[in-house]
Amino acid sequence: MTILDSKIPAGPLADKWANHKNTVGLVNPANRAKLDIILVGTGLAGAAAASTLGELGYNVKAFCFQDTPRRAHSVAAQGGINAAKNYKNDGDSIYRLFHDVIKGGDYRAREANVYRAAEVSNHTIDQLVAAGVPFAREYSGYLDNRSFGGVQVSRTFYARGQTGQQCLLGAYSGLIRQVAKGKVTMYPRRDMLEVVVVDGEARGIITRNLVTGEIERHSGHAVILATGGYGTIYYLSTLAVGSNATAAWAAHRKGALFANPSFVQIHPTSLPQLNDYQAKLTLMSESLRNDGRIWVPKEAGDKRHPNSIPEDERDYYLERRYPAFGNLVPRDVASRAAKERCDAGYGVGDTGLSVYLDFSGAIEKQGKKAIEAKYGNLFEMYNKLTDIDPYEDPMRIYPAGHYTMGGLWVDYNLMTTVPGLFSIGESNFSDHGANRLGAGSLMQCAGEGYFITPVAIGDYLSERIKTPRMPVDGPEFDAAERDARDRLDRLMAVNGKQTVTAFHKRLGRIMWDDCGMVRNEAGLEQALSSITELKEEFWSDVKVPGRQDRVNQELEKAVRVADFLELGQLMSRDALARKESCGAHFREESQTPEGEAQRIDSEYSYVAAWEYQGEGGEHVLHKEPLKFENVEIKERSYK
Amino acid sequence: MRIQLKIWRQETATHKGGFVTHVLDDVSREMSFLEMLDYLNTTLIERGEEPVVFEHDCREGICGCCSLYINGRPHGPGKETTTCELRMTKFADGDTIVIEPWRSKAFPVIRDLMVDRTALDQILQAGGFISANTGAAPEANSIPISKERSDEAFDAAVCIGCGSCTAACPNGSVMLFVAAKVSQLALLPQGQPEAKRRAWAMMAKADELGFGACSNTAACEAECPKGIDIGHIARLNRELFRGGFGSLATAAS
Ligand SMILES: Cc1cc2nc3c(=O)[nH]c(=O)nc-3n(C[C@H](O)[C@H](O)[C@H](O)COP(=O)(O)OP(=O)(O)OC[C@H]3O[C@@H](n4cnc5c(N)ncnc54)[C@H](O)[C@@H]3O)c2cc1C
Ligand code: FES
Numbered sequence: 001m002t003i004l005d006s007k008i009p010a011g012p013l014a015d016k017w018a019n020h021k022n023t024v025g026l027v028n029p030a031n032r033a034k035l036d037i038i039l040v041g042t043g044l045a046g047a048a049a050a051s052t053l054g055e056l057g058y059n060v061k062a063f064c065f066q067d068t069p070r071r072a073h074s075v076a077a078q079g080g081i082n083a084a085k086n087y088k089n090d091g092d093s094i095y096r097l098f099h100d101v102i103k104g105g106d107y108r109a110r111e112a113n114v115y116r117a118a119e120v121s122n123h124t125i126d127q128l129v130a131a132g133v134p135f136a137r138e139y140s141g142y143l144d145n146r147s148f149g150g151v152q153v154s155r156t157f158y159a160r161g162q163t164g165q166q167c168l169l170g171a172y173s174g175l176i177r178q179v180a181k182g183k184v185t186m187y188p189r190r191d192m193l194e195v196v197v198v199d200g201e202a203r204g205i206i207t208r209n210l211v212t213g214e215i216e217r218h219s220g221h222a223v224i225l226a227t228g229g230y231g232t233i234y235y236l237s238t239l240a241v242g243s244n245a246t247a248a249w250a251a252h253r254k255g256a257l258f259a260n261p262s263f264v265q266i267h268p269t270s271l272p273q274l275n276d277y278q279a280k281l282t283l284m285s286e287s288l289r290n291d292g293r294i295w296v297p298k299e300a301g302d303k304r305h306p307n308s309i310p311e312d313e314r315d316y317y318l319e320r321r322y323p324a325f326g327n328l329v330p331r332d333v334a335s336r337a338a339k340e341r342c343d344a345g346y347g348v349g350d351t352g353l354s355v356y357l358d359f360s361g362a363i364e365k366q367g368k369k370a371i372e373a374k375y376g377n378l379f380e381m382y383n384k385l386t387d388i389d390p391y392e393d394p395m396r397i398y399p400a401g402h403y404t405m406g407g408l409w410v411d412y413n414l415m416t417t418v419p420g421l422f423s424i425g426e427s428n429f430s431d432h433g434a435n436r437l438g439a440g441s442l443m444q445c446a447g448e449g450y451f452i453t454p455v456a457i458g459d460y461l462s463e464r465i466k467t468p469r470m471p472v473d474g475p476e477f478d479a480a481e482r483d484a485r486d487r488l489d490r491l492m493a494v495n496g497k498q499t500v501t502a503f504h505k506r507l508g509r510i511m512w513d514d515c516g517m518v519r520n521e522a523g524l525e526q527a528l529s530s531i532t533e534l535k536e537e538f539w540s541d542v543k544v545p546g547r548q549d550r551v552n553q554e555l556e557k558a559v560r561v562a563d564f565l566e567l568g569q570l571m572s573r574d575a576l577a578r579k580e581s582c583g584a585h586f587r588e589e590s591q592t593p594e595g596e597a598q599r600i601d602s603e604y605s606y607v608a609a610w611e612y613q614g615e616g617g618e619h620v621l622h623k624e625p626l627k628f629e630n631v632e633i634k635e636r637s638y639k
Numbered sequence: 640m641r642i643q644l645k646i647w648r649q650e651t652a653t654h655k656g657g658f659v660t661h662v663l664d665d666v667s668r669e670m671s672f673l674e675m676l677d678y679l680n681t682t683l684i685e686r687g688e689e690p691v692v693f694e695h696d697c698r699e700g701i702c703g704c705c706s707l708y709i710n711g712r713p714h715g716p717g718k719e720t721t722t723c724e725l726r727m728t729k730f731a732d733g734d735t736i737v738i739e740p741w742r743s744k745a746f747p748v749i750r751d752l753m754v755d756r757t758a759l760d761q762i763l764q765a766g767g768f769i770s771a772n773t774g775a776a777p778e779a780n781s782i783p784i785s786k787e788r789s790d791e792a793f794d795a796a797v798c799i800g801c802g803s804c805t806a807a808c809p810n811g812s813v814m815l816f817v818a819a820k821v822s823q824l825a826l827l828p829q830g831q832p833e834a835k836r837r838a839w840a841m842m843a844k845a846d847e848l849g850f851g852a853c854s855n856t857a858a859c860e861a862e863c864p865k866g867i868d869i870g871h872i873a874r875l876n877r878e879l880f881r882g883g884f885g886s887l888a889t890a891a892s
Contacts, residue, residue, distance in 0.1 A: 067757065068759070071697075071702040071703055073696070075701050075703075076702065087780065126778055126779045129776065129779040129782075130777070130829055131769055131771050131829075132829055137785075141783030141784050141785050141786065142783055159793065162701065166796060173767060176763050241698060275667065277669070279698060381699070385724070387726075499684050543684055545689050554684065
């Protein structure tokens with residue numbers, strides 16, 4: 001049985017990281033060149049880590065499934081990145097940022113990790129600016145900040161509506177600089193299929209070359225996963241369609257515990273699904289809620305054009321229910337409120353599954369020009385995708401799967417329960433508890449990549465400087481390659497009738513209905529049995545055309561969906577086991593009389609970390625108790 | 640809508656490719672262009688044929704994965720639109736649509752509509768960065784940058800690295816791509832120290848990789864899905880000029 005040791009350093013919260021850095025092991029520069037680090041995933045977290053580890057002199061072998069790191073899903077982040085600079089002099093501080101993240105996560109994150117994330121956030125901004133990231137500036141020439149998602153200070157740095165693109169390109173530029181120097185070797189167009197564990201330590205990976213189909217072996221002294229989130233399990237989500245859980249799931253099969261798998265953030269302001277062909281849902285940035293007002297008609301089924309519905313026949317339900325925060329309530333609250341209205345029959349659009357986000361008031365007050373300056377590119381995007389002009393008519397929005405707070409369990413050193421196997425960025429579970437605040441992920445990804453991973457890796461490798469390079473012909477590599485090949489062969493061999501996508505859509509539907517915004521015991525039980533059936537059907541009727549030794553995008557998808565089917569079961573199990581509501585996890589059985597999420601701290605103040613028990617086996621639950629010594633636990637209220 | 644598709648099919652880089660015609664009878668106007676291709680692929684798979692390989696990931700115009708020459712234009716009709724943002728409303732019942740991969744010596748076909756664009760990464764590796772080691776960065780607000788300058792740098796920084804500039808150029812030049820990066824970094828004080836070297840190194844790499852020369856046809860600007868201004872090429876030329884002087888001066892001293 002695995003015992004979870006979070007390895008949180010002793011001492012006062014504010015001193016933990018500094019003390020830790022002062023006491024960890026170091027590797028001297030001459031020895032670093034003898035150490036190989038495998039890094040899977042080169043989004044913001046991975047690219048930041050690759051550049052820094054390369055600068056330090058380690059040999060980094062970096063992998064991604066796109067043709068270049070610059071296309072990683074991080075590129076799509078729109079709204080911003082947080083830091084506790086307090087440039088606005090509005091009372092912000094590292095402690096406040098930490099406090100907001102803990103509260104936003106509904107007291108289900110680890111204090112020490114979150115404090116550290118807040119602590120390094122300021123250096124991240126310095127680093128990105130030095131790398132040439134053109135963050136928004138004021139006329140004075142100093143950096144601008146805005147307020148974002150459920151907080152009362154302005155601490156969000158942004159680059160128009162393309163913050164993720166600019167941050168990723170900044171980190172990527174550091175990475176390619178190390179490629180040029182020969183310190184980072186880039187292996188693009190690779191899918192990681194297996195982790196290789198030798199004598200209890202992660203020493204390599206198995207990949208499939210997506211161009212040639214070759215199954216390849218790579219070894220190193222440590223393996224870092226920075227493979228992003230798995231929100232694509234819902235099929236329709238705001239994520240890039242290639243986002244997947246395969247690498248994390250491979251780690252999980254090799255003994256890495258999976259934490260809080262069911263904690264998924266459903267973003268309130270996405271474009272609604274318009275038809276059955278749709279392959280993804282486009283996010284409309286949360287910043288729109290700063291000026292847009294959300295409403296539905298007061299009368300169910302009111303089919304009039306929105307502009308002909310008079311003011312007193314509109315229900316601005318967020319302002320009604322949450323007068324203090326209004327349209328700016330956190331994401332989970334806004335999402336559930338939209339679902340509640342639509343389920344009750346007040347939704348708009350053909351499907352009845354959307355609500356209005358209206359700028360007419362803001363345009364009247366501030367002028368079209370001002371609104372254009374703030375949201376021009378978003379309005380244009382909306383117009384391109386829907387042919388509706390949001391300057392004239394209200395937008396229609398609906399919640400969509402967006403971010404996975406759950407992920408691989410890691411200790412304070414970002415190491416999973418497999419020694420030498422690290423997980424950073426969205427792929428781990430570490431900082432956001434049961435709900436993530438806006439602009440918090442880029443902060444975590446960059447901070448972990450630039451500043452935390454190098455310390456953690458140095459500490460781990462300091463005890464392995466004499467370990468020779470690992471040849472890739474050992475029995476563990478043989479076995480891992482065989483497992484990978486077997487799975488691919490099995491997928492090809494089914495030769496059934498239904499496309500991979502057909503299965504993915506059905507799985508997505510199950511997850512959305514029963515393990516999405518609102519969950520209950522019966523629904524989750526139902527999801528478990530539906531997924532079990534779907535899994536059987538998948539393995540007996542999926543059709544993967546073509547050959548393995550060619551570019552085969554259907555095979556790539558099949559690998560992902562096969563893993564999603566297993567992960568879907570675990571998510572449902574996790575949601576079932578947590579009988580409280582917290583953050584984005586809303587169990588109908590556990591709500592206040594007003595219909596708000598009701599935490600049960602006496603029973604559920606823990607991280608749920610699940611241990612794999614072989615194919616078809618029942619996962620075992622381990623609990624990491626959460627202690628709050630530096631914040632007062634409160635009911636999360638936005639009224 | 641009934642749509643006839645003429646699509647370039649090519650099994651591997653070394654196989655001979657050719658156009659194959661596929662007809663779809665019930666394309667919905669609500670589909671995006673890529674959803675139409677998804678639909679084609681579903682049909683092909685269900686018929687026991689191999690789907691068309693094309694690249695995509697974000698499907699919202701920001702990652703630069705999607706490409707495609709559609710009816711002779713990179714990213715198809717529509718100004719400042721990537722293929723993934725293109726909608727079938729731009730087409731009419733009965734249309735024939737010709738879909739090809741990027742055609743450029745520097746971007747060899749991998750399969751069907753998928754090409755190898757690693758040459759773009761290689762150009763950036765030659766100098767498309769600021770050599771700022773982690774840990775060495777000064778406090779972010781210690782160097783104010785005027786809003787105008789920062790905005791101008793941003794206008795260049797929006798490049799998504801899709802390669803349509805090269806694909807559009809009759810000479811297969813990569814000038815706009817190089818210029819966008821050189822310009823972004825040259826406009827920022829942080830990028831100044833390496834500005835000269837950067838411009839020369841990136842251009843030299845582009846030559847080495849077989850990209851063509853720029854003859855100011857401006858086809859790149861017209862087809863850039865992010866609307867990057869050709870004026871950045873002028874700045875690149877200035878940097879090259881300064882860089883040339885600089886290196887001569889260093890050689891003489
Ligand atoms: C539309 C949208 C907007 C967002 N806006 C914001 C925002 O404004 N602010 C904010 O803080 N956060 C935002 N987020 C969240 C944030 O963008 C992500 O959480 C973050 O970028 C994840 O970064 P990452 O480095 O962990 O992973 P990613 O950027 O997802 O990168 C994953 C990497 O892993 C590789 N990979 C994955 N699987 C495999 C495999 N099996 N084999 C090999 N390689 C693999 C990929 O190729 C890629 O390189 C947004 C998210 C979405 C969906
Ligand atoms: S798929 Fe990302 S830009 Fe088109």
